[in-house]
Amino acid sequence: MFENRPNCAHEVVFVGRSNVGKSTLLREITGHSFDTGGKPGVTREPNHYDWSAHDFVVTDLPGFGFMSGVEADRREAIKDDIVAYLEEYADNFLAAVLVVDGKSAVDIIDRHTTEDEIPYDVEMFHFLRELGVPTVVAVNKMDKVDDRDERLDDLCDRLGLYPPWQQWQDVVAPITAKQGRIEALNEALRDHLHAQNHDELFQYF
Template sequence: MRNVTITQAKYITSAVSKEQYPESCRKEIVFIGRSNVGKSSLINSLARVHNLARVSGQPGKTQTINFYELGAKIDGVEDRQTFHLVDLPGYGYAKTGKENRRTWSKFIEEYLLTSQEIQFVTQLIDIRHEPMASDVEQFRWLVDHGLPVLVVATKADKIGKTTRDKHLAAIRRALGVPEIDILPYSSVKNEGRSELLDVIANVLLE
C-alpha cells in the first residue's frame, strides 16, 4: 500500500449545471450516498480538514454538486498530484419535495453522464443497516451506465468487529454482487482512510 499525504484541501465551487463546473480539468473522485450516511464527515476525515464539507444535522442539506481541490504527495512520486473531490447531494430523503427531487436527479445525472474526468464513484452505505431500495437503485444505475463504483461502508466504529462480516455480507447480498470488495470506514477513527487514499493514488498515477 502506498503512503499518501494530503497536502492541501480547499472548496472550489458549487454547481447545478455544466456552466458552473470548475474551469480547471482535474481527475475527479465522486462521493454519493443517502442523506445522513456520513458523507461530509468522511470527506473531512479524508482531507484532514475540519469543516471542509459542512456536517449538517438536517438530512438532505447538500443541494448542489460541491467541488473540492485536494493535493496529494505520494511516496516515490516526485510531483504532487492535484485532483477534485466531488460531493453529490444525498439521495432518498423523503421530506424533499418531488419537484426538488426531479430537479436534483436531473443535474446529478447530467454530471455523472457527461463529465470526462470521473475516475470512480464512491458510494457510501451505512454498515449498520441493510441497503435500502434507493441504495440498490443508485448502485445499479451507476453500473448500468458503465461508471466504476467503490462501495464504502460508513460508521464502521458503530458495530463490533465480530458482526462486521455479517453486515458486509448483507450489503453484498442486497446489491446482488457477492464478490464485490467493500471498504469499511470510520470517520471517527479514520479507519479505512489509508486504504481509500491508496485507491485514489492508483487512479491518479494511471
C-alpha cells in the same frame, strides 16, 4: 443541472443518501470543514475540492432520497441533477464512491425493494457501473455494527455481488469516518487509481 464544476480532467466523485456521513468522510479526506449537521439535505449543491497541484478534483454531490422537511418534487429534482452530472462527466471519473450507512443500508434496501421499485442505493451502484466508472461502496458507521461480516455479506448480496464480502475489497470498504478509520476506502481507491496509471494521486487518499 449543477454548473460550478472546476475545469479538471480527472475526478473522484462521492454520492449517497442524505445523512450517511458523506460530508464527515469528505472532511476527513480533504481536510476542509464545511456545513454538516444532523439535518439531512444540508448539501444541496456539489462541493468541489480542487486544492491539489494536479489536474484533479474531488466532488461531494448532494445527498439523495428522503430528506426531512424537503418536498418530494425538490428531492426528485436533486436526484435528476445528480444523474445528469454523473452522465455528463463519467469520462472524467477515475472512481466513484457510494457512501452507505452500515447499520441501516440493508434494511433500507429491503424496505424499498418491490416489483416496481429498485432502491436508490442499488440503482445508483449499478448506474455507475453501467457508466463504466470504477465504484467503491464505502460502508460507513461500522463502529455501530455488531455482526460486521454478516452485515457486509448481506449488503453484497443486495448489490448483486456474490458473498463473502472479503473477495470484493476493491468494491466494498467498511469505514468509520467520524473516527478517521477510512483505510479500507483509501486502499480500494488506490487500487483503482493504480489501474489507471495515476499513482501520483495516492497522496490524497
